[in-house]
Amino acid sequence: MSDYAYIVLIPLLPLASFVLLGLFGRKYFTKSAGIIGTMALLASTIIALMAAHQYFFVDGKVAGAYHQVIAFKYTWLAFSPGVSIDMGIVIDPISVMMLVVVSFVSLMVHMFSLGYMKGEERFATYYAYLGLFTFSMLGLVLSVNIFQVYLFWELVGVSSFLLIGYYYEKPTAVAASKKAFIVTRFADLGFLIGILILGFYSGTLDISTLIHKLTSVQSPEYIAITTAGFLGASALTWALVLVFIGGAGKSAMFPLHIWLPDAMEGPTPVSALIHAATMVVAGVYLVARLFPVFSMDDTALHVVTYVGAFSALLAAVIACTQTDIKRVLAFSTMSQIGYMMFALGVSKQVGEQGLGYMASMFHLFTHAFFKSLLFLCAGAVIHLVHSNEIKDMGGLRKLMPVTHIAFLVACLAIAGVPPFAGFFSKEEILLAAFNENKLIYAVALFTAALTAFYMFRLYFSIFWSKESAHHDTHHEGTVSMKIPLIILAACTIGVGFIPFAKLVTADGAALETHIDILFSLAPVGLTLIAILIAARLYKQQNGGPQKIADSLGGFYRVVSRKFYMDELYLFITKKIIFPLIGKPIAWIDRNIVDGCMNALASITVKISGGIKGMQSGKVQGYALYFFGGVTLLAILFIYVWK
């Protein structure tokens, strides 16, 4: 199917811009860097859309189901026969969908940054990093080989590291970037070992082959991997759970979510791109990519489900108490990803049961738009007020109408108010949960309400509340910043109506979805109530929120400190790993291991000092030794070694 080969261009263009700007940006393209990057992205986006069109509406369907196409594949590093890292391009519904999302959102961010990052010293570097990230992310979604996934997985990790640490002179930014990288790296360890296990038992790293081998119950590989076990769980379970840990790390699932809020130290557009729309959903994508295998093992699926649900709830609760708008958004992201995760968890591979899968992908799709929109709006706001704190804001609706409208649209979408995009996807998820697992459904419902509440808390306290302290001299930012907002807002309204169930499903076959009003009543109703409460509390300034906070007392504090997760991690690293493992080892090395080496030397010197009396300087003593030697030899050879 080489007629998809042109898709190679989609990742390569950003790569080109990265190389170009990375090598020569600082010298030659200090001003034009932005344009170059944006143009590259524009090109890839167009190609991506073409590809999507071609796949979904021209020749993707075979016998009523979307099938997988390997556009191209090249053995990159051969380990042993059968086992090798291949670089390739896989075309199937989710990869195409992700292509569109990634390139599109990235384009928006590129555009927005033209204005937002104007006059930065390392403007070119910034765009170079963006290019690198986009390339890696596209490479990730197109992977044919599980090791290829891992490879790009690491690359997105590092580009996120570089972008979070973009303001490298801010210690907090440096710390945040380190935290993000190390936490995800820790998760990747699980991923890596998972890969090793899968690769070992299935004898391949090629995803489609691997899926093929591990999903047919009679295949020797499947039997081997399910019979082999460790600590009561089968090797398959272990592999999948480990892989999921990797995904959880990237997707900021509990308990590996701690890096995400801090990651907000990076430039806001970056947060929009990486920590809202694309990279953080990589975990979801990974699980979806291997979903056929996951669906073979209930334990793994349950882990996915409960971790997802819990994270969704936890994040929502925390989000209600945060005062930094970006952190609020960060937690909302975590919460939404939780949705996607448990949606996958409650799904099955084929037919009607595949609803959750489809819903999850759908939500991933819509979420990308409204969440990036939220972040970009937040960016615009921060650009204006030069602060992330809610208290510095308020009454901005007159100053920045466009942003205001866009933000409102986004809020409605994420809250799941019809007919905005979020509504459709969230309904599907709730439905899936309802069919599979009532508990999860309840959690999801409650979380939905919370979501609506904290989003509108944010909305009202930014744009209404008290009168703006800022003068009208501030304008809303350049055109290049407004356009993305408008486009994204339009999408946020529009994308909900895409017949997603027809396009992206677990087994490729179209899925009949019907949302009856009765089912929708509950969530929508709750949402609206939550919105009203938020309006009541935050539309005008009043002591209400404070009262509630006080009434909750300790609980409130615990929540606002994010359940002391960070402190826990700090304790483990600073109080356990460094002093109890690192220091002793370093000490042992210097004093014991090295000490032994030095001791050998000093002992030798000691001995040589001890026997020096032999050389007494008295010639008679020498003669005596001579005679002693002779006698000794004589005794030895006459009596001993006769």
Added chain:
Amino acid sequence: MSSLSEIPLAHILFVSTALFFIGMYGLFTRKNLVTLLMAIELMLNSVNINFIAFNKYLYPGKLDGVFFSLFIITIAAAEAAVAIAIIINLYRSHQSIDVDDATEMKY
């Protein structure tokens, strides 16, 4: 001559060995360098006795032993000459011929 042949070889060897170790004892214990030389002469002479005795009792046919002892005597003389010279020089520098005074170099 016959009177000599009544003494068994063992006795003579005993004497010579005794002489040798007396010499060695002298070498180990006396402090005066000249005395040390004398002690060495004792040892050499005991060896001479050995040679002569062996030659006379065991191998009367050839005269190897006798000749050897002649050479030993000569060389002992030469050795003594050089040694005395050295000792005199030592006396010049150390104002003493006590062996324990010449222990500057040690360890």
Added chain:
Amino acid sequence: MLMDFFILLKQELVIVAIIFLLLFINLGKDRSNESLLPLINVVLLLNVLLGFFGSKEGSLFGEMFHTGKLIILEKNILNLATWIISLLSFSWLRTHKHVIEFYILLLTALLGMFFMISSGNLLVLYLGLEMSTIPIAAAANFDLAKRKSSEAAMKMIISSAFSSALVLLGISWIYGVSGSLDFSVILLQGPDSPFRIFAFILLVSGFAFKMSAVPFHLWTADVYEGAPVSVTAYLSVVSKASVVFVILAFLYNAGKAFADTWYHILIVLSILSIIIGNLFALRQNNFKRFLAFSSIAQVGFIFIGIAGSSQVSSAAVVYFVLVYVFSNLAAFGVVALVSAVSGKENISDYKAFYTTNPLLSWVLTIAMFSLAGVPPTAGFFGKFFLLMAGAAKGNYWLIGIAALNMVVSFYYYLRVVKTIFMEENSQPIEKLAIPGASRLALYICLAGMLIAGLASCVYDYIYSISFGL
């Protein structure tokens, strides 16, 4: 017959001639050292060259004296070493009163060694031994004014007299049990009676004394330290080498029947020598004393080689001695120059030596590397072959000990290099003017250390003429 006499005894006769020349050279008018030394050096060079042609194998005086290719080579090595030493002692002798006597003593000793090497009979052996010892004892005293010098001479003469007494006792016993003095006869029977063994041990320990192997080594350090540098060099190179050759010949020919006994003796002595030598060398600060102990350790390695008792091992031993001559003489050469000019003989005086005398420093460094056995110097090959020969009998633990001790020896050899290159010094030894003779000698040693190893022909030749047990 008479022809044979002149050909076989050629090297000895040449030396005798030289000695006579020296005796009579000062008749008539007194020559100054400046005119004398070059002459003598040229004569010695002729002596070296003459050794290389017109030689043939055979024996004289009814097996008392015999010679062969290997023996001739060995004598040539000794000649060469003597010549180099005389070149090196140029700057020392230039101002010395008794040049002639010095040379006469050295050459007499050399003569003694020649006879010792060629001896086929205990009497000749003994005469050679004494002849090669007594003159050196006198020569050790050649810094007449120095206290240390006379002390050294005293210690040497006493100890050597004692050892020769013991050797004589051994010989007398051997004579007693075998009734002959000829090598071909004396040790035909194996070690059956304690007398034989005891006598044999006494003989070997006499050699060990001359080679200064532990525990017969104690005189070495003191004598080396006290004696004039040139004499020390002569002791540690020529006299030691000669005894190595002798013991090689003696054990491999006369001692066949005792192979098992002396094999074990050598093992014991070699281990003792290597360990004790190294341990003492660690602490030394006086350069000559340091070299003394390092040479004791070297002797241990030589013993391992001899213990191999095959053609490879005898070849390896002779080869190692050749290399050792070059390396040790290079080191002594530098020390001689320094002490002749500045009178400094301590290692610590050599701090920052490189800043003032790069050439000498490099020579000394390479000498140290060669002694330590670092490639590409010849010392590496020498040690490798020795241990290879020693390992032939499969006693790897011995090789292991030797190898570990090589590491220890690295420490003290590298310490010298460290002193030269790395340590600071407010007043380093001033820039030395190297006389042409010494320069020549140093270059010869340098060439020897660098070429003798890489050029395999040297070893191959030695192998071709050497013999096994």
Added chain:
Amino acid sequence: MNLSLLILFPLVTAIILLFCNGLKQVRMVALAGAGLQLILAIFLLVAFLQDRSMGNQLTMLFEYDFVWFKNLPIHYHIGVDGISIAMILLTSCIVFAGILISWTMEKLSKEFFFLLVLLSMGAYGFFISLDLFTLFFFLEIAVIPKFLLIGVWGSGKKEYSAMKLALMLMAGSALVFVGLLGVYYQTGSFDMMKIAQMNIPLDTQYFFFPFVFLGFGIFAALFPFHTWVPDGHASAPTAASMFLAGISMKLGGYGCLRVATFLMPAAAHYYSPIIIVLATIAIIYGAFATMMQTDLKYINAYSSVSHCGFVILGIGMLTQTSIKGAVLQMVSHGLMTALFFAAIGMIYTRTHTRMVAQLGGLLKVMPFISTVFVIAGLCSLGLPGFSGFVAEMTVFMGSWQNPGGLYRLATILSCASIVVTAVYILRATGKTIMGPLDGAYSKLGDALWNEKLAAGLLITGIVLIGVAPFLINQLIGPGTAAMMEQIGKTINLK
């Protein structure tokens, strides 16, 4: 082509150096010599690939066998396969870079470059020799110059470090020496190819393998004989550190593979659990020790201990993939650590401190150097796109193919070390490169042309391997395959 040129060129360069004087002349000659070596190495690579593509399936190419000592079976026998060529390329790159880095070596410049070139000669000789004697000969040649380089041009407690390094390495070679003699007397030959054919009796293997392996292990910083590494590296001048970590430690790894494992596979199999345990300890322990260091050079030194652990691990696992990984890791780590030391050296020459605590925000004043530093760091924590990733992943894949609880555990622990690596690398980077800039450093300048060239060369190597591993795979693959075939004859592993 004639491999002896590899030894001849450095030799000639060294000799010419003796007659030069003045830094300018000397460094030009040295650079020219190193350049020639580089060209030669590349030419060798091309020639090798051509031969292979023409279907020349011999294990060793460009063999040349000359009887050196005819009475002892000592031959000057040289030849190369893919592995050795990779090593030769590595050496030439690092020597070239090293000479560039020490471009302004004022103190005793002639001697400095002379010794450096001598070292490179030793390394080349070691990598091409197929005769155990020649191998040992060059191994020791490659040791002693380091003593002088560290002791004379070093910093800190240089004498101590130099002596320690020399003695420990000499102890290593002493062990090797005993092993070699043993092998010689069991087989009557020094020729590796021959010996490998006439597989040695088991008890002999079991007895002598530890000698050889430990001996070379000391060179490769095998725990617990790694303590020369930190001191040595910390005191050495930049170029020497580059050489030390980049090549000397590879001598050890190469020896462990080519001599110990290749000649005595049964013993290697027998001892593999011990080897694995030691290697794993080195990996984890080194990583944690690194975490605690405050001196950049110590950081890199300890991380070298950790990374060389992967080499030993790969060899100990005895699967084709893992051995391939070990070789890859040798090349990768060589380039990477040399680059790291180069960066540290550049920083040190400007700021005159290597203490992490005293540095900060260098990215502002010296972007190029900082970038180099970051790249080295990222390569060291195994980031895709750099050689480190390729090498480590190959080792992991290979190790995982070796079933059995111990091996699995070892593999997992080694994988875990990449997290620790991330921690210490990011700590170092975050403190030195990022963060607020110390005012004292605000005037400092960025890299000069020579430094840029050196770093560029090394980075090219790293990225090339990282982006197109299939290239080097072509080179190393057949070599390891042949070796495994040989090994597999005696032990059957997949």
